[in-house]
Amino acid sequence: MNLLDIRNLSIELVSGNKPILAVDRVSLCMKEGEVRGLVGESGSGKSLLAQAIVGVLDDKWQVDADRFHWRGTDLLRLSLEERKAIISKDVAMIFQEPMACLDPTTTIGEQLEEAVDSRQLSGYFWQKRQQRKAAAIKLLHKVGIKHHEFCIRSYPHQLTEALCQRVMIAIALATRPVLLIADEPTAAMESSNQGQIFRLLASLNQLKNMSILLISHDLENVTHWTNTITVMYSGQFVEAGTTEQIFNHPFHPYTRALVDSSPKANMLLPAKSRLMTLPGSIPILQHLPIGCRLGPRCPRAQQACVQAPKVKNHHGHQVSCHYSLKDTY
Amino acid sequence: MLVFIIRRLNLFFFTMLLLTLLTFSLSFLFPGDPLVNLSGQINATPQQLEQLKLAYKSDQGIMQQYFAYLSHLAEGDLGLSMASQTQITSEIINLLPATIELSLIALMLAMFVGIPLGFIAAVNHRKTADNIILSVAMLGYSVPVFWLGLVAILVFSIQLGWFPSAGQLSLVYEIEHVTGIQFIDILLSDSVYKWQAFRDASAHIVLPACVVATAPATIFIRLARSSMLAVLETHYIKAARAKGLTFRQIIFRHAVRNSLLQIIRHIGLQFANLVTIAMITEVIFSWPGIGRWLIESIYQRDYTGIQSGLLVLSTFIFIVHIVTDFIYAALNPLAREHNHGTS
Numbered sequence: 297m298n299l300l301d302i303r304n305l306s307i308e309l310v311s312g313n314k315p316i317l318a319v320d321r322v323s324l325c326m327k328e329g330e331v332r333g334l335v336g337e338s339g340s341g342k343s344l345l346a347q348a349i350v351g352v353l354d355d356k357w358q359v360d361a362d363r364f365h366w367r368g369t370d371l372l373r374l375s376l377e378e379r380k381a382i383i384s385k386d387v388a389m390i391f392q393e394p395m396a397c398l399d400p401t402t403t404i405g406e407q408l409e410e411a412v413d414s415r416q417l418s419g420y421f422w423q424k425r426q427q428r429k430a431a432a433i434k435l436l437h438k439v440g441i442k443h444h445e446f447c448i449r450s451y452p453h454q455l456t457e458a459l460c461q462r463v464m465i466a467i468a469l470a471t472r473p474v475l476l477i478a479d480e481p482t483a484a485m486e487s488s489n490q491g492q493i494f495r496l497l498a499s500l501n502q503l504k505n506m507s508i509l510l511i512s513h514d515l516e517n518v519t520h521w522t523n524t525i526t527v528m529y530s531g532q533f534v535e536a537g538t539t540e541q542i543f544n545h546p547f548h549p550y551t552r553a554l555v556d557s558s559p560k561a562n563m564l565l566p567a568k569s570r571l572m573t574l575p576g577s578i579p580i581l582q583h584l585p586i587g588c589r590l591g592p593r594c595p596r597a598q599q600a601c602v603q604a605p606k607v608k609n610h611h612g613h614q615v616s617c618h619y620s621l622k623d624t625y
Numbered sequence: 626m627l628v629f630i631i632r633r634l635n636l637f638f639f640t641m642l643l644l645t646l647l648t649f650s651l652s653f654l655f656p657g658d659p660l661v662n663l664s665g666q667i668n669a670t671p672q673q674l675e676q677l678k679l680a681y682k683s684d685q686g687i688m689q690q691y692f693a694y695l696s697h698l699a700e701g702d703l704g705l706s707m708a709s710q711t712q713i714t715s716e717i718i719n720l721l722p723a724t725i726e727l728s729l730i731a732l733m734l735a736m737f738v739g740i741p742l743g744f745i746a747a748v749n750h751r752k753t754a755d756n757i758i759l760s761v762a763m764l765g766y767s768v769p770v771f772w773l774g775l776v777a778i779l780v781f782s783i784q785l786g787w788f789p790s791a792g793q794l795s796l797v798y799e800i801e802h803v804t805g806i807q808f809i810d811i812l813l814s815d816s817v818y819k820w821q822a823f824r825d826a827s828a829h830i831v832l833p834a835c836v837v838a839t840a841p842a843t844i845f846i847r848l849a850r851s852s853m854l855a856v857l858e859t860h861y862i863k864a865a866r867a868k869g870l871t872f873r874q875i876i877f878r879h880a881v882r883n884s885l886l887q888i889i890r891h892i893g894l895q896f897a898n899l900v901t902i903a904m905i906t907e908v909i910f911s912w913p914g915i916g917r918w919l920i921e922s923i924y925q926r927d928y929t930g931i932q933s934g935l936l937v938l939s940t941f942i943f944i945v946h947i948v949t950d951f952i953y954a955a956l957n958p959l960a961r962e963h964n965h966g967t968s
């Protein structure tokens with residue numbers, strides 16, 4: 297049974313005069329204990345998708361889906377409160393900017409303690425305070441913060457970005473989630489810190505069998521840590537498959553370009569030669585191309601591409617392209 | 626924190642410098658002899674004039690005159706009132722507490738009514754409650770204070786007879802003047818009618834305080850609403866929702882604190898506005914405060930009184946401003962400049 301099964305999820309921005317389809321029918325499927333990468337350029341709607349799953353998008357976004365199953369329960373049939381209760385119990389999210397996601401006027405300790413699920417506590421209410429505190433300290437230890445005394449007393453602005461990120465992970469772990477959504481957990485971090493955070497996430501995955509949805513704009517950065525990868529471009533589904541399939545035999549021209557632009561996949565290239573990239577840049581929301589949104593930048597684009605392609609499945613390797621590269625291998 | 630205090634003291638110093646420069650120059654700008662304007666002695670004999678000349682150094686340069694004026698201020702000598710020929714300092718000591726009392730109570734009232742209403746409006750953004758509160762705020766803001774005061778007297782004291790229409794306390798109660806703040810004096814006094822006096826004083830302050838508080842309360846409604854809306858948009862509120870906190874928990878634990886901080890910054894500015902309204906209200910309700918006295922001084926061309934009243938009121942407003950700055954700094958961890966390093 298799939299942990300999370302989302303089919304054709306769309307997110308529309310309805311605040312303007314004309315609604316804009318920011319995320320266009322994206323599907324996402326996760327198994328228990330799986331680490332899935334969600335990759336795409338900046339602005340491709342990864343954060344929107346993640347926030348839609350957790351249900352924290354505000355009123356100006358409208359979310360629709362054909363299917364939204366969580367561990368076999370159809371969430372679309374439940375009321376808003378029931379859905380929120382299930383999701384907030386089992387799914388935790390680390391947001392993109394850790395510093396901005398901590399309340400600047402509340403100490404780290406308080407913010408950690410309030411995240412601790414009261415169902416984990418036992419005894420009378422005067423004991424609960426102590427237990428909460430102990431749980432908070434334990435969480436800090438779990439994410440590798442040793443001087444917890446100092447950390448608990450601090451306000452967010454007194455900590456570094458990397459430390460804030462660890463605190464955010466600790467807060468996310470407080471509810472003992474089944475699925476952790478990590479939105480660019482290592483952005484704006486030095487590479488040594490990046491490695492630490494990834495190793496921490498990997499160990500959580502192995503020890504607790506926690507599934508992780510790892511969001512990144514850098515394909516190469518996550519391939520080492522993921523089992524499967526979903527690629528998005530400009531709010532559209534591009535390709536999904538195992539990390540090997542995506543990295544070694546990408547079927548979609550966009551994924552191909554992503555792989556070709558990463559130095560690791562191009563070890564054989566002579567030094568100082570140009571890396572392959574696509575011309576142009578990702579379209580802004582106000583000027584989205586019709587049909588396949590990669591069209592204007594795609595080297596293989598033809599007339600059929602003004603119609604959005606359907607997703608085709610080749611042994612678990614899904615691709616959404618009229619002229620996929622499958623036959624070229 | 627030390628840097629912060631020094632900065633505020635610095636600001637205080639320069640503002641006071643400018644303020645005293647202004648009042649000092651007023652004595653030259655007003656018609657008549659600057660010396661008489663400064664000292665307020667309109668009926669001085671030639672000998673007294675000589676003495677005054679010496680005291681205010683008016684035969685020396687302008688800087689010396691200014692410093693002489695400052696030293697008089699420092700000794701608490703504001704001169705005589707031109708109208709009544711009494712010491713202005715003692716008049717102010719008698720009158721200022723009543724103004725402090727009225728304006729601070731009105732400020733509290735405006736905050737306790739305005740801020741929660743603003744929060745309620747923000748939480749119900751674009752719903753009926755929001756629209757009603759906003760329209761009421763608009764209405765309250767556009768009603769002129771003198772009209773409001775007169776209507777309040779007409780309705781609540783003349784027709785309904787609930788509250789007295791003038792003064793601070795009935796004349797039947799004799800309360801010793803200790804601090805000047807009526808409520809504190811009543812509580813300190815050992816009169817047997819203490820509690821009756823207290824009730825009477827409360828009844829007297831209700832109408833003027835409400836009239837003074839109306840316009841500032843509407844401003845607080847809008848301030849609170851917009852700052853709460855801004856806070857609800859932030860990432861940490863989103864993250865708190867993802868944490869599984871309920872809406873109430875988010876509002877009370879995170880949103881209220883952060884938006885209150887933004888509001889506190891504006892209290893100092895609003896207070897100047899409020900004191901101006903209080904001055905007019907004092908006239909309407911014959912409140913024995915410094916605002917009414919200042920307006921009377923203007924009518925009577927009591928230049929010494931105008932100067933001193935201006936100085937004292939501005940200082941009062943400025944002190945409140947600085948106090949709110951300190952409260953803001955004490956509550957906001959970001960303004961307290963003491964990072965314990967970063968590690």
Ligand SMILES: Nc1ncnc2c1ncn2[C@@H]1O[C@H](COP(=O)(O)OP(=O)(O)OP(=O)(O)O)[C@@H](O)[C@H]1O
Pocket residue numbers: 318336337338339340341342343344345392513580581
């Ligand atoms: N609050 C918002 N209002 C309007 N547009 C928004 C808002 N948030 C995001 N967008 C737009 O939605 C699109 C997708 O944004 P999203 O944040 O999901 O991108 P992303 O893939 O997470 O990119 P990044 O790697 O920069 O985080 C972008 O074009 C962005 O401009």
Ligand code: SF4
Pocket residue numbers: 548549550588589590591592594595596597598600601605616617618619620
């Ligand atoms: S559908 Fe057409 S435009 Fe889109 S990626 Fe495939 S070939 Fe390129």
Ligand SMILES: [Mg+2]
Pocket residue numbers: 342343344392479
């Ligand atoms: Mg993002």
